[in-house]
Amino acid sequence: MLVALLGLWFALLLAGGTPTGRLLRRMLVEWPAARLARIHRGAVITWTLLGVLGLLCFWFLEEDGLRLFTMAMPELAGWISMFEVSALVDAIAVGLMAASTLRLGAVRHWIAARLPLGQRAKRARRTRPVERAAANDDEDGRAFALAA
Structure with missing residues (x-):
């Protein structure tokens, strides 16, 4: 097969201006190029x-x-x-390009303002911990410690 193709290519080079060369050029160059262009x-x-x-x-x-x-x-x-797959691909590409022009932070805040799921949970109020005396503490307590 390779030898046949090389022989045709060599004949195309040698017989460029002859009727055989023009026929070979039409069959081997112009016709495949026209088919590929479609x-x-x-x-x-x-x-x-x-x-x-x-x-x-x-x-x-x-x-x-x-x-x-x-x-x-x-x-x-x-x-x-x-x-029409090419139209779908074009529509997806246009959608992605349009989405890339948006400010994503603004969109995130807009969605968070409209959806209840986007809101943060409220923090519990902080209280000071109650100090407890240790169970094995034999001293009188805090009031006497401050008096001394």
């Missing part, structure tokens, strides 16, 4: 999703997963292409 972003996203799904099936289920995926691929491709 590929849209949605198709690339769709085939990427299908490829990732196929790899996951093969990773988790090995050969059986690959067989299952190849049988279900036409249906999956129809489902994925039914939804």
Whole structure:
């Protein structure tokens, strides 16, 4: 295969201006370039999703997963292409860009002001601890200690 492709490439270089060279250029250069130029972003996203799904099936289920995926691929491709995936990706990207322009602190305070769950619990009032005499204290007490 490699030898055939190298031979075609060499013939394309040598016979550039001849009718055979023009035919080779049309078939090997211009036609594939025109086909590749017609590929849209949605198709690339769709085939990427299908490829990732196929790899996951093969990773988790090995050969059986690959067989299952190849049988279900036409249906999956129809489902994925039914939804405009590129429009969803664009909408998510616009949403993320719009969210990045917001001041996140202001949004957090706005949510905390409107939701009761966002409020902090009130702290209990602090009181001074009551001093208790030790259970084994044989002296008279505090009043006599201050008098001395």
